[in-house]
Amino acid sequence: MALTPPSNRLWWKEPIHSIELGWVVIAFLWGLFMFFFMIAWHFIGNQNLSSETYKIMPDIYAEKVEAWAEEFQARDADGNLLEEDGVPIVRPPAGGDAYILARLWEFWPIVELKRGESYRFHLSSADWQHGFSLQPTNINISVHPGYEHVITLTPTDSGVFGVICNEFCGIGHHTMTGRIRVVD
Known part of the structure; x- marks a missing residue:
């Protein structure tokens, strides 16, 4: 009126x-x-990632990531398994698949890639929606439980890259971080 x-x-x-x-x-x-x-x-624009997405049960994806991490976990010169703060460091074969599992409140495991090699990078969540933001690059993906996102990634710079969750996922959201290492 x-x-x-x-x-x-x-x-x-x-x-x-x-x-x-x-x-x-x-x-x-x-x-x-x-x-x-x-x-x-x-x-x-070469800005958006072309990706594939598949339906998968969260527990099946978690089992797949754990088996992959166990198979390719990095070892030092003495054969000891490498970890950082209890999180395994995993070195997938050049040109192979790399997996990261998002779950409360971590990105698991730490992945070590070779610069200049292409990898099929798999992402999914074990519990609820998380955001995968690779810093300082411009890679942002919403990671949903029940969906496996696959992107092709070719690191061009060496260093340690931080992964942060940019979707609020609960009380521990501010601690949800991970790392991807790129070595020569």
Whole structure:
């Protein structure tokens, strides 16, 4: 209910002024341009990750990651298993698959990759939605339980890259971090 009703109650039958019509046309054309440019930018911008997604039961994915981590866990020169703060360091074969499991409140395990080699990187969650943000790169993925996301990743720089959860996942969200190492 308006404070003061319009003088002409059939306002939609009033003719549109040419300036207003011009702005409507400009807004419509701009909307069309933005719609098609977003689609084109996926292909020409080299910004969005092309990924595959598969349905998987969270407990089956967790078992797959644990078996993979056990098979490829890194060892030192004496044959001792390498860990950091109780989290295994895993070295997948160059060109192979790498797995990370998101769960309250960690990304497990620590993955060590070789610079310049391509890997099929698998991500999923064991419990609820988490965000996978690889710092300082621009890789962001929403990780959902029941879905295995697979991206092709080729590290170009050496160093230790932090993984943080950027989807609020509960009281320990601020501690949910992980690491990916890239070595020469």
